[in-house]
Amino acid sequence: MGDIGRPSPSGIVFISHVRLFHSCDGTSRLNKTPLISIVDDDTVVRRAIESLVTSLGFLACTFPSAEAFLQSPLMAETSCLISDIQMPDISGVELQDRLAELGLSIPTIFITAYPDNAVRTRVLGAGAVCFLHKPFEGQSLIQCIDNALNSRGGKMKTD
Numbered sequence: 001m002g003d004i005g006r007p008s009p010s011g012i013v014f015i016s017h018v019r020l021f022h023s024c025d026g027t028s029r030l031n032k033t034p035l036i037s038i039v040d041d042d043t044v045v046r047r048a049i050e051s052l053v054t055s056l057g058f059l060a061c062t063f064p065s066a067e068a069f070l071q072s073p074l075m076a077e078t079s080c081l082i083s084d085i086q087m088p089d090i091s092g093v094e095l096q097d098r099l100a101e102l103g104l105s106i107p108t109i110f111i112t113a114y115p116d117n118a119v120r121t122r123v124l125g126a127g128a129v130c131f132l133h134k135p136f137e138g139q140s141l142i143q144c145i146d147n148a149l150n151s152r153g154g155k156m157k158t159d
Contacts, residue, residue, distance in 0.1 A: 024061040024074075034079035034149055035059045039069045039095065040111070041087045045134070049082055052138055056145070066090035070098060078106050080129075080148040082141075085112035085119060093119060096126055107148035111136065 036053045038060060040046045046062040053060040063069040066083070067090050081099075085092040092110055099106060110123050113134040120131045129151055130144035 033057065033059050035061065035074065035077050036080045036082060036145065037061050037063065037069060037072075037074060037078040037106075038082045039063045039066055039087070039092070040082075040084040041065060042084070045084070045111075049141070052141065053082075053145070056142065058145075066092065066095035066098075069095065075099070075102075075104060075106070080145055081106045081108045082145075083108060083110055085110055085123075086114055093123060096123060096128065100126065107151045109141070109144045109148060111141075 036058045038046055038049050038053070040049070040062075041064055043064070046064070050060045050062050061072075061074055063072065066087055069075065069081075069083075070090070083092040083095055090098070092112075096108060099108075105127065108123075108128045109130040109132065110128050111132045111134055112119070115131075115133045124131055129148040130140075132140055132144065
């Protein structure tokens with residue numbers, strides 16, 4: 001077998017996309033599956049999105065608030081963030097700002113029951129991948145996740 005990143009005698013290049021992942025329960029393990037973090041204060045919405053994400057074969061961790069996500073070791077492991085806009089204490093917009101202040105560029109999909117063109121323009125201008133209005137079709141979210149994971153910032157880290 002050839003070294004990772006170097007051609008083997010047969011010309012095959014082995015590339016490693018395995019990373020250390022802190023699972024939602026706080027334990028560490030190696031994994032190559034993208035982690036989708038879901039931040040929404042509505043339990044029903046979090047569970048529905050989590051179900052969709054895991055049905056697609058991705059890892060999903062949910063957070064009831066932006067503050068819970070910001071305190072999590074999973075920020076740096078997150079391949080895509082799905083966040084509500086309107087939440088108590090720290091809004092989705094403020095979450096995006098704080099992540100930028102921390103130097104984290106996580107491809108983000110915003111969802112909201114209260115669409116506002118000024119907010120839409122602001123978050124998309126700051127790098128959000130999608131802005132969806134609740135209720136939305138599952139296929140719309142799937143397309144946004146695909147876009148997020150294929151964006152420059154959303155590619156799996158090879159650290």
